[in-house]
Amino acid sequence: MKNIAVIGLGIMGLPMAVNLVNAGFMVAGFNRSQAATDKLAAAGGRGATSIADAVKDADAVITMVPDSPDVEAVVSGNDGVFANACKGTLWIDASSIRPDVAKRLSDDATAAGLRPLDAPVSGGEQGAIDAVLSIMVGGTAGDFADAADILGAVGKTIVHVGPSGSGQTVKAANQLIVAVNIEALAEAIVFLEAYGVDTDAALKVLGGGLAGSKVLEQKGQKMLDRNFDPGFRLALHNKDLGIVTAAAREAGVAVPLGAAVAQLVGSLVAQGDGGLDHSGLFKQAAALSGRK
Amino acid sequence: MKNIAVIGLGIMGLPMAVNLVNAGFMVAGFNRSQAATDKLAAAGGRGATSIADAVKDADAVITMVPDSPDVEAVVSGNDGVFANACKGTLWIDASSIRPDVAKRLSDDATAAGLRPLDAPVSGGEQGAIDAVLSIMVGGTAGDFADAADILGAVGKTIVHVGPSGSGQTVKAANQLIVAVNIEALAEAIVFLEAYGVDTDAALKVLGGGLAGSKVLEQKGQKMLDRNFDPGFRLALHNKDLGIVTAAAREAGVAVPLGAAVAQLVGSLVAQGDGGLDHSGLFKQAAALSGRK
Amino acid sequence: MKNIAVIGLGIMGLPMAVNLVNAGFMVAGFNRSQAATDKLAAAGGRGATSIADAVKDADAVITMVPDSPDVEAVVSGNDGVFANACKGTLWIDASSIRPDVAKRLSDDATAAGLRPLDAPVSGGEQGAIDAVLSIMVGGTAGDFADAADILGAVGKTIVHVGPSGSGQTVKAANQLIVAVNIEALAEAIVFLEAYGVDTDAALKVLGGGLAGSKVLEQKGQKMLDRNFDPGFRLALHNKDLGIVTAAAREAGVAVPLGAAVAQLVGSLVAQGDGGLDHSGLFKQAAALSGRK
């Protein structure tokens, strides 16, 4: 594994590609807009002129795009990954998409002679920059083993969770937990503010007990400060909650709190706040209580 | 501060009293059943024969009983703490009760010449045994300072969060967050099991990202094992969710997820599972999905 | 049964008193503000100067005030109904209050020698004016029979539902159903508007099938017109939802939709819309969808 293609050089894809360069891989990147490709070139990678150009010599292809249709668009057709990558190439989809689409595309990839892994990540832009992403990987054990060096260059907690599609399933569960934990914290803070409690002190003691969480650590102060600069945008979290609630319904699994928070997030996005960090769910909790 | 009375030597009160003995305090304990008093005596404390006997020489009185009416019962009347403790005694209520009752009893205590602190704890039986409780304290700064040695002998994260009643308010918020985080985890695990994912691996990678929490660390494996030995009982958590939802309503604060989880917990208790650990909320999530 | 006292001549109490006058009863009314008493006098009743003055010759006393503490205030004490009405007088509380308070006050009334009925009503101001209220009555069968003429003068559907307190329990259930049905309609209309459907036609066809309801008949057009003039105010409905959710929790009954709508109503009241008709819940449904 020496040559890597990265398709999609956005907020996440670019720093991942740069970290691969820094780890000694030969990286060819492709992005619809030229600016991102230039940044990769400046960091020591190669700016490819097309998907076909990016993947032609690749031992592994990483795709990192926003949603299910975007992945379909870059892998399918005459210009896509499947038609242009060599047989035996690893295809690592780091995007967060629907598990059923991941499963179907994995089958297509296998039929095209590629070796698919679905490998969505958690940790955000900062985690991508610092190469400390959590990566939940679906696919065969052999392909997972072969991808170890590559994933190790961009992440820290890297776990094989089952066959193709499983990575996306775990990512969906991750997004459910995160959204519910954020809303729990938001409700608690609005409640504490309404009672005039010292909220700085309260967050400190809450963090020391069973209420402690990464969400409390990373989002509590943002809520107290009403600072909802992203970070991970509500619009994307809304997409993910659509994925997890639909997948739960498909499997006959009741997720009452997941469904409730999906309503709250969807509502906030409908009100125009999709560009806020997902901690901005606090705004909803406050507004529902007639507060700010 | 040398002589401490502890009223209520249950699962929490007894180990707290023992830790005070071990820290060098003179501890007189009272409990309705003799067995607990004997255990305190065996550990080096004094078994008192009545509340009056326990508090007569105390510099500080700690009460640790289940619910609002229990606190009222032990502090009020001719036989209660207020009528029998010396003027100037610190009264530290470590019970988890309604913030409005805490406020009212604090006023009564002040009128009786005592110095009240509401100081509910988080951390459970193990935290009490290990003297690592989180303690959220309401009252005056001066009384909080005077209680530092005592609270330091039973807890680790000890924070002054505001005037009388504030400790209970923060505890209420704590219980809201914990319940919601438990249910989020339960929904996620049922979802993952339904899709046949490797759940041990999944919990590992979820714990490494933004979904990580104390609840995931301490309750995830219990859910995978279907081991709901308490720990903190659902019946008590149900009581606490009644407190927080009523207090939220009183203040005009919307807590949609808090209210939803209160329904789920109340429902499980109504079905006869109040004696399970609160991680037993998983049973409800599984049953709602036709799973076990 | 000839002489009736009516305590509380508000939006509901005044037209009820007038209808009693019109039915041939001798009616003495008392209200804190003089204006309402004058209106009763103009309609042929007698304006009493105090509760004692109103009830002194009464065969039956009707109380019609906003909330549990208001009922307690008018019946208790030296100036109240219980101390001044003759033994054997029927006491008909038409207010909507907590079932447990109704039960307790009924016991007090019985102890004072009165014959209590809790008889909350449904049907609103127009129903009161038209004497077509639904009345749900708790108390003994004998007292219910004796009150038949009186209740028949102000209502149309008058049903004995059980012992003391039962009337209030049924009223609580009524308010749960009404609130949930209103929110269901509001969600449906926002949904239909978002899809550009002909909503006038849609309400017509919805009303003809299993979705048909009094709420749809009486509130659908108000929602289409964004006309939320009260009618029955959200602030009062919020009070009632507090009653029913607390009573449900007390009895170990899960009311997930009742609890959810209580959050939505409470939230709207917190935002300052308590003075709107309860169909104004539509505003909340619209706002949550980023619409108006």
Added chain:
Amino acid sequence: MKNIAVIGLGIMGLPMAVNLVNAGFMVAGFNRSQAATDKLAAAGGRGATSIADAVKDADAVITMVPDSPDVEAVVSGNDGVFANACKGTLWIDASSIRPDVAKRLSDDATAAGLRPLDAPVSGGEQGAIDAVLSIMVGGTAGDFADAADILGAVGKTIVHVGPSGSGQTVKAANQLIVAVNIEALAEAIVFLEAYGVDTDAALKVLGGGLAGSKVLEQKGQKMLDRNFDPGFRLALHNKDLGIVTAAAREAGVAVPLGAAVAQLVGSLVAQGDGGLDHSGLFKQAAALSGRK
């Protein structure tokens, strides 16, 4: 309009076809199982041997099948309605399916030279037998006018609600309202039973006020009797709630109660109760309260 083809002779389709025969139309019916076709023949219709055979001379084709894929299956392909019906034929889809699929198939029908109406119905098996269905129709005003006689032979409240797809959108809203109203009633009855109220009397008085609804009329007694023979099956209502919650999410519309009831219904179906009448949602409300 003289010759009608009916594709799908199930619980709903067969009585609709028979009512068309009774109204004087020439009706050719097709069903996958022969038994239903025989019943139509016995009632005076013609049993067709294929879809092509059924539609060859039809002025209008009615399709009445369970779900979106079923409609796609009977209209598409060489053997389907679109390939075999004459140009200008009215296609009336009485099935309840996704609005976006209805819109797409309407476009396909128009491209094939047919005139599409989406015309889902409400009223259940009894409504179909009695020819009193409510029918919500999407399509052009001209096609709606041309279908008047046909729809009038099977329904009573027949309303044009907008362009193609609108009928399904209104049906989705109908199913949301019905499910929420059923759950509201179920919660209220469990609450009343827990308090020992006379529930027969209570339903009578509730039905007389603002809580009155078709659901209360038709489903209240079934709940008191624990008689959940279908009627309209929970499994189908679950499908419909999936449609309406997905369509709401697509449009950015928050339906918090709709989403909550979808969880409750989905949960009951997952537990194996999909074959019960939708009033069987009562079982869920009771079980959540530890009652039967």
